[in-house]
Amino acid sequence: MILVVWSSLGLQAQKVKKQPWIDFNPAFRFGFQYPQLVGSNFFADDLTESLGFHTSLSLVKIANFRATVGWELQGYRNNNPNRIGNFSHIQSSTALFQVEYEHPLNGRWVLNPTLAYGQSRITYRATRSGTTLARQSWEEIRLGSYANYSFDKTFVGYVGLHYAFLYNSDIKASPADEDYFGRGNKLVLSLGILIH
16 A cells, blocks of 8 residues: 555656756747837827838746847838928837746646837838938837747747837937827737747
C-alpha cells in the first residue's frame, strides 16, 4: 500500500513541470496592422489610414514577463492638403520598447497584456515614394493586448488590439494648434505569427 501511494505521488510530481524563473526562449513576432485614427486632431480629421507592417523580438522571459523591442512601418494619405500642407503621403517608422505579460488561459490560448513606449520618425512626402518634404519626431504610449493561439510548440497565431496616444513634445504653436497638430490617438488592430 505504501509503495502504491509513494509511486502515485512520484507520478504526480513528474506531471507538474516547474517553469524556470528565467527562460531563454526567443519570441519573434511579425504581422500586419491597421490603425483606426480617433479624436479631434489632424491625424483623425485629415489623414486616411492604410495597412502597415510590424515586427518584434524578445530574447528572454522572466517570471512570465518579456522585454520586447519592435519596429513598425505605417503609411497615411493626406485628405486635406489645403489645411495641413501640400504633401500627399506620410510614412511613419516607429521603434517600440514593450513589456509583455504572458497569462495562459488554457493549453492553446495565451493573453499578452502589453505596455509600450515608441519613438516615431514621420516623413512627409510629395507622393507615396517621392520627394521628402519634411521630417518630424513623435512619441507614443501604447497599451493593449495580444491573444495568442498555439498551433504547436513553435508557431503561434495572434490578434492584437492596442490604444496609442501620440504626441510631439517639440511642437511650437498656439495652445489650440498644439493640441490639434501635436497630439493624436489611434486604435491598432494587428494580426500575425509568433515564432518561438
